[in-house]
Amino acid sequence: MTMEHIFEKGKEGNEWTLLLLHGTGGDENDLMPLAGMIDPDASVLSVRGNVNENGMNRFFRRLAEGVFDEEDLIFRTKELKDFLDDAARKYGFDRSKVVAVGYSNGANIAGSILYHYENALNGAALLHPMVPLRGINLPSLKGIPVFIGAGKNDPICSAQEAVDLEKDLSGVGASVEVFWTNMGHQLTREEVEQASVWFKKKVKGEDS
Ligand code: MLT
Numbered sequence: 001m002t003m004e005h006i007f008e009k010g011k012e013g014n015e016w017t018l019l020l021l022h023g024t025g026g027d028e029n030d031l032m033p034l035a036g037m038i039d040p041d042a043s044v045l046s047v048r049g050n051v052n053e054n055g056m057n058r059f060f061r062r063l064a065e066g067v068f069d070e071e072d073l074i075f076r077t078k079e080l081k082d083f084l085d086d087a088a089r090k091y092g093f094d095r096s097k098v099v100a101v102g103y104s105n106g107a108n109i110a111g112s113i114l115y116h117y118e119n120a121l122n123g124a125a126l127l128h129p130m131v132p133l134r135g136i137n138l139p140s141l142k143g144i145p146v147f148i149g150a151g152k153n154d155p156i157c158s159a160q161e162a163v164d165l166e167k168d169l170s171g172v173g174a175s176v177e178v179f180w181t182n183m184g185h186q187l188t189r190e191e192v193e194q195a196s197v198w199f200k201k202k203v204k205g206e207d208s
Pocket of ligand 1: 062130
């Protein structure tokens with residue numbers, strides 16, 4: 001199934017693509033400024049979730065706040081992964097250099113891709129995420145850089161969720177960095193700046 005999206009080709013010589021995934025009620029325009037902060041020269045694929053919850057876009061259904069419809073989550077995770085494969089062919093970007101940047105519901109679908117597929121993402125910045133699914137065996141994520149931006153006092157995505165997520169991902173070899181904020185569920189400039197530093201160092205391997 002197709003997904004509404006924006007694709008912007010990056011600067012010649014920059015092979016990275018940022019996959020932007022919005023939060024509940026957002027759309028593909030929301031995180032575009034983040035791409036500019038993280039790597040203004042990278043290509044950008046910003047996608048709109050296909051689920052509509054009372055007029056709000058999401059990437060998968062939920063039964064209640066924080067309670068996911070697991071069957072739909074698994075279906076939608078594959079839908080997004082397949083879309084990514086198709087988009088790489090259509091736009092000609094390097095499929096092995098895609099890094100997700102997701103906020104809230106968008107972070108959770110990005111997390112779910114990591115939980116289900118090996119080699120589907122080359123890194124991920126998960127901003128205010130939860131554990132997408134519990135009790136499953138994760139694929140090897142050896143050396144995959146992951147940034148988690150989490151609020152100590154986040155009422156929607158609790159600190160414990162970030163701690164458990166970090167444990168799961170590190171357990172299968174991902175290189176995880178957690179940055180804590182104190183602004184509830186709000187996305188802060190500070191954590192996006194930290195994600196930008198992480199991207200340069202851990203994903204692109206630049207020195208400073
Ligand atoms: C979710 O449903 O993915 C999380 O509860 C976060 C959100 O409200 O989007």
